[in-house]
Each structure stands twice: as C-alpha cells, then as structure tokens.
Amino acid sequence: MNEDFDTLIIGAGMSGLAAGIRLAYFGQRVLLVERHSIIGGLNSFYRLRGRDHDVGLHAVTNYVPKGTKGKPLTKLLRQLRISWDELDLCPQLVSSVAFPGRRLRFSNDFSLFHEEVAREFPHQADDFAKLVTLIRDHDELDLSQKATSARAVIGDVLSDPTLIDMLFCPLCYYGSALEHDMDWNQFVIMFKSIFFEGFARPRRGVRHIIKLLSQRFKKNGGILRTKCGVERLDVKDGRVASVTLDNGDVVNAERILSSAGLAETLRLCGKEPTGDDEQPGQISFMESISVLDRLPSDLGHDETITFFCSSDRFNYRVPEGLSDPTSGVICSPNNYAYDEPLDEGIMRVTTQARFDRWDAMEEPGYVAAKHACYEASLDEVVKFVPDFRPNVVDVDIFTPRTIKKFTGHDNGAVYGAPHKRLDGRTHLENLFLCGTDQGFLGIVGAVLSGISMANLHLLKS
Amino acid sequence: MTEPEVRQAVLDIIERIAPDEELGDINDAEPIREQVDLDSMDFLDIVMELRKIYGVEVPEEDYVELSTLERSVAYLSPRMQDKELAAKV
Ligand SMILES: Cc1cc2nc3c(=O)[nH]c(=O)nc-3n(C[C@H](O)[C@H](O)[C@H](O)COP(=O)(O)OP(=O)(O)OC[C@H]3O[C@@H](n4cnc5c(N)ncnc54)[C@H](O)[C@@H]3O)c2cc1C
Numbered sequence: 158m159n160e161d162f163d164t165l166i167i168g169a170g171m172s173g174l175a176a177g178i179r180l181a182y183f184g185q186r187v188l189l190v191e192r193h194s195i196i197g198g199l200n201s202f203y204r205l206r207g208r209d210h211d212v213g214l215h216a217v218t219n220y221v222p223k224g225t226k227g228k229p230l231t232k233l234l235r236q237l238r239i240s241w242d243e244l245d246l247c248p249q250l251v252s253s254v255a256f257p258g259r260r261l262r263f264s265n266d267f268s269l270f271h272e273e274v275a276r277e278f279p280h281q282a283d284d285f286a287k288l289v290t291l292i293r294d295h296d297e298l299d300l301s302q303k304a305t306s307a308r309a310v311i312g313d314v315l316s317d318p319t320l321i322d323m324l325f326c327p328l329c330y331y332g333s334a335l336e337h338d339m340d341w342n343q344f345v346i347m348f349k350s351i352f353f354e355g356f357a358r359p360r361r362g363v364r365h366i367i368k369l370l371s372q373r374f375k376k377n378g379g380i381l382r383t384k385c386g387v388e389r390l391d392v393k394d395g396r397v398a399s400v401t402l403d404n405g406d407v408v409n410a411e412r413i414l415s416s417a418g419l420a421e422t423l424r425l426c427g428k429e430p431t432g433d434d435e436q437p438g439q440i441s442f443m444e445s446i447s448v449l450d451r452l453p454s455d456l457g458h459d460e461t462i463t464f465f466c467s468s469d470r471f472n473y474r475v476p477e478g479l480s481d482p483t484s485g486v487i488c489s490p491n492n493y494a495y496d497e498p499l500d501e502g503i504m505r506v507t508t509q510a511r512f513d514r515w516d517a518m519e520e521p522g523y524v525a526a527k528h529a530c531y532e533a534s535l536d537e538v539v540k541f542v543p544d545f546r547p548n549v550v551d552v553d554i555f556t557p558r559t560i561k562k563f564t565g566h567d568n569g570a571v572y573g574a575p576h577k578r579l580d581g582r583t584h585l586e587n588l589f590l591c592g593t594d595q596g597f598l599g600i601v602g603a604v605l606s607g608i609s610m611a612n613l614h615l616l617k618s
Numbered sequence: 619m620t621e622p623e624v625r626q627a628v629l630d631i632i633e634r635i636a637p638d639e640e641l642g643d644i645n646d647a648e649p650i651r652e653q654v655d656l657d658s659m660d661f662l663d664i665v666m667e668l669r670k671i672y673g674v675e676v677p678e679e680d681y682v683e684l685s686t687l688e689r690s691v692a693y694l695s696p697r698m699q700d701k702e703l704a705a706k707v
Pocket of ligand 1: 167168169170171172173190191192193196197198199200212213214215216217218385386387388416417421442444507560563564565566571591592593594598599600601603
C-alpha cells in the first residue's frame with residue numbers, strides 16, 4: 158500500500174496534535190501517527206481498577222483569566238481557533254514552595270508570591286524585585302538566543318542560597334532538562350508560566366484537552382492513526398524519501414515533523430546519535446497517585462501544588478538510587494475552583510527517579526521496589542502536608558520505565574534532551590522536530606512548540 | 619464581491635482569528651493593529667485565511683497593503699472581484 162501526504166507527524170502528544178491542527182486547518186493532507194493505542198504521550202490517561210487517571214497534568218501552566226491579551230495561552234488558542242471557554246479551565250486555589258521551616262505561598266495573583274518572598278527573606282526583598290524586573294523584560298520568544306546558566310544570572314542578583322533553591326525547585330520540576338541548573342531563557346519561561354501567570358485544570362483532566370485537540374484535528378480534515386508506529390525513515394539524497402510503518406506499510410510525505418525526540422528520530426533515520434548535542438535527556442520521575450477515602454480539604458489540605466524539599470539544599474539531578482524522596486511535587490487535583498467537587502480525593506506525588514535502575518529490575522522485585530519508594534516518598538511528603546496515609550484506598554505508581562514504555566522517550570526522559578534545537582531543524586532538509594527536544598516544555602509549551610514549528614517550516618507555500 | 623463585501627470578508631477573517639476582539643467601531647483609515655490586538659502570528663493568519671478561503675495570494679512585500687481596512691479593500695477588491703463572500707463560521 159502506498160499513500161501520499163503533505164506532512165506526516167510522528168507522535169500524537171500535545172505538540173504533534175497542535176501542529177496537526179494548524180496544518181490540516183490550512184488544507185494540508187496530514188497523517189498523524191501514534192505508536193501507542195491511546196494518544197497524549199507524556200500527558201496521556203488510563204483506566205485502572207475502575208478509576209480514570211491522568212499520566213501527567215498536575216496543572217495547566219500559563220493560566221490567565223479570559224480576555225487577557227498577548228499571553229502564551231491566548232496566543233495558542235487563537236492559533237488553533239479554539240475558544241477560551243472550550244478549554245474549560247478552573248483556576249487553582251493556592252500553591253506553595255515548602256522547605257524545612259520555610260514556606261512561600263503563591264496563587265494566580267503574582268503579588269502574593271512577591272509578598273511572601275519579602276516576608277520570608279526581608280534582606281533579599283529589593284534584590285528579588287530587581288530579579289522580577291529582569292525576568293519581566295526578558296524576551297523569551299527570541300529563538301536565536303544562546304544557552305546561558307540561570308544559576309549564574311540569578312547568582313548575580315540574589316545571595317541567599319535557600320531563596321535561590323526555593324525558586325529553582327518549582328521551575329526545575331516543571332521544566333528543566335538540565336541537572337543542577339536551568340537555561341536562563343527556560344528559567345524565564347517557567348517563572349512567567351508559574352508565577353506571573355498561574356495554574357488551572359479542566360475538571361475532567363487531560364482527557365478533556367486531548368479530546369478537544371484530537372476532535373479539532375479530525376474536524377479540520379487530518380487523519381489520526383493509533384497503534385501505528387514509524388519503523389524507519391527512508392533517507393535518500395539528504396531527504397526523507399518515504400516512511401515505513403511498523404506494519405510494513407510505506408507512506409510518502411513531502412515533510413516530516415517528529416515529536417519522538419532528537420536521538421530517537423535520528424535512529425529512525427538509521428543514524429546513531431553520537432554528537433554531544435544529540436544525546437537524549439536523563440531527567441525522569443516516578444509518580445504515585447493515591448486515592449483517598451475523603452477529600453484532601455477534609456484533612457485540612459487546601460493547596461493545589463506543593464513543591465517540597467526536605468533537605469537543606471535542593472538537588473535536581475539523576476539520583477544515585479532508584480529515586481530521591483527528599484524533594485518533589487505534591488498535587489491535589491481536587492484543589493481547583495470547580496463548580497462541583499471531584500468524586501474522590503487524590504494526592505499525586507512526583508519525585509526524581511533513575512531510569513537505568515528501574516529498567517534493570519525484574520518482577521516481582523519491581524513492584525515491591527515501587528511500593529518501597531512510594532512509602533519513602535510519603536515519609537517526606539507528610540512533613541509538608543497533612544498525613545493522608547491512613548486514608549489511602551488505592552494507589553498506582555509509575556516509574557521512568559513506564560514512561561519509556563508508553564512514550565518511547567530514551568531513559569523515560571520527561572523534558573527531553575539537555576541540548577535543545579530551538580529552530581527545529583535536523584540534518585535532513587524535510588525533517589523537523591517539535592515537542593520536548595525542540596525545547597518548549599509542559600502542556601502549553603508543547604502545544605506552542607507544535608504551532609511554531611508548523612508555522613516556521615511547514616506552512617510556507 | 620463588492621467593496622463592502624470585501625470589507626466584510628476581512629472583518630470576518632479577523633473575527634475568526636480573534637473572536638474575543640470588539641470590531642464594531644473599527645476605523646477604516648487607522649492601522650488595524652492599533653485598534654485590534656493582533657500579534658505578528660495573527661497578522662500572518664489573515665494572509666493565510668485569505669488564501670484558504672478565497673485563494674488570494676498576498677506576497678510578503680504586499681503585507682503593508684493590509685495595514686488598514688481601507689487599504690485592504692483597495693488592494694483586495696480587484697483580486698476578489700469574482701469571488702463570493704464566504705459564510706461566517
Ligand atoms: C508524570 C508527568 C507529569 C507531568 N505534569 C505536567 C503538568 O502538570 N503540567 C504540564 O504542563 N506538563 C506536565 N508534564 C509534561 C508534559 O506532559 C509534556 O511536556 C508534554 O506532554 C510533551 O508533549 P510532546 O508532544 O512534546 O511529547 P510526547 O507527549 O512525548 O509525544 C511524543 C509522542 O510520540 C509517540 N512516538 C514516539 N516514537 C514514535 C514512533 N516511532 N512512531 C509513532 N509514534 C511515536 C509517543 O508515543 C508519544 O505519544 C508532565 C509529564 C509527566 C511525565
């Protein structure tokens with residue numbers, strides 16, 4: 158069987174879906190292929206023991222109220238011709254960054270965070286105000302900039318190591334592919350998306366977003382195929398000449414947009430990723446989803462997201478052991494301003510984890526290790542939120558191995574390669590990247606990545 | 619399409635791209651982007667929608683012709699003469 162398309166997109170995650178919507182809208186024949194049976198990629202969903210769970214989606218970042226102009230969320234809605242109301246976003250209640258003896262609360266109103274920093278770190282209040290100005294004035298959308306260490310930039314402005322760690326902790330967890338540090342531009346993107354803008358969630362979670370995007374893609378005339386992986390990209394004269402699918406079918410497309418990751422995409426072309434700037438990322442997480450017999454608010458917990466660190470210094474790196482329980486993210490999807498509360502209480506906990514250790518494990522040790530790491534993480538978590546352990550009625554835990562299995566990303570890397578390809582180009586003239594390895598991260602980031610790569614490379618006549 | 623219809627066609631396109639903008643009291647002689655909040659991506663989408671809906675190509679060097687409604691109508695009318703005003707979506 159032989160078929161012809163203008164663009165073939167690899168991967169029906171957030172970035173692939175968004176790119177597909179744009180291309181199909183403007184009349185291209187688009188084929189979007191996804192290897193997994195369910196779409197969504199790093200932010201997919203599943204059903205287990207009668208309950209619906211989300212893979213990712215603690216929070217949609219970049220939330221701004223309806224009618225706000227010129228912000229990433231508004232831009233992407235316009236580009237996709239989706240109305241604000243269709244996203245069905247409910248804003249967060251309040252969140253915090255919690256370290257031993259310190260807590261900085263923040264909400265979708267930046268002034269709370271600013272006041273909290275001034276209260277906890279009065280000697281840094283003026284310097285923090287300077288940092289805020291620096292961030293506000295930085296143009297993070299300039300795709301031509303060079304990588305700069307955020308630690309170096311921040312170190313010139315702030316001096317209190319705890320405050321610095323308390324800023325890095327949420328920003329690393331929600332979007333850094335680098336250990337110990339972040340790229341300054343990425344720091345600015347994440348700071349704006351979390352603190353200047355904020356968090357929200359559709360009541361139905363990621364299912365709602367994925368359904369909205371995939372329906373729009375199909376309505377625009379795009380073709381989506383699941384359980385349809387790309388086996389290889391057949392290269393001839395510096396171009397992808399044709400695409401061979403897992404089932405052996407061959408598809409022809411003028412251009413290919415891949416969200417599979419750079420190293421993964423190079424391998425599809427039969428090229429080993431040997432360059433320093435071609436290496437896959439290492440940062441991965443494990444996540445537990447605890448279902449409770451009551452709502453978190455019944456236990457006195459009102460925070461939407463709690464970024465915690467129980468040791469003196471915040472470490473963001475691939476841990477030595479299976480996981481590092483001493484820092485992470487606690488999310489209660491219940492704590493959003495819904496019209497009607499969710500049916501059950503949920504507490505999600507994310508901690509850093511090491512892919513190769515998990516990957517080497519055999520059953521049943523794997524399951525036992527998941528539970529041991531879960532218990533260890535909760536021992537730390539309850540230092541910062543009410544002890545919900547007696548109320549847990551069900552739990553599911555996934556690891557970097559799970560992430561690799563369902564998304565194909567090397568090392569189960571959540572934020573892709575440390576070295577980004579901001580312009581989305583590859584060594585082949587008609588092969589482009591979008592998603593994590595292009596460089597815009599998170600749900601909103603991935604959608605913007607798909608849109609901007611479609612605009613930059615695929616919509617030129 | 620008559621000139622008023624071309625004007626309507628452009629307004630309909632802007633409304634598609636920016637449904638949250640108020641277009642009722644737009645001044646035809648003033649730059650559109652000073653009255654309606656459109657960034658460069660949105661502006662490019664006007665060009666793309668013209669191609670999609672009416673098959674009109676606006677080359678990059680002619681983008682300034684779309685800066686005001688008045689200029690847009692003058693520029694587009696001869697190019698859209700034999701087209702029908704598309705239904706609003
Ligand atoms: C546990 C967890 C929690 C998260 N929480 C949040 C959050 O609260 N807020 C937030 O904004 N972000 C969150 N994220 C991050 C967010 O999910 C990702 O940044 C975003 O979804 C990335 O989308 P993408 O399109 O770049 O990549 P992906 O979603 O990875 O898409 C790539 C797709 O390509 C497919 N694929 C790969 N190879 C092939 C092949 N050869 N053939 C066919 N298909 C292929 C994969 O199966 C996958 O579906 C979270 C991620 C995780 C893992």
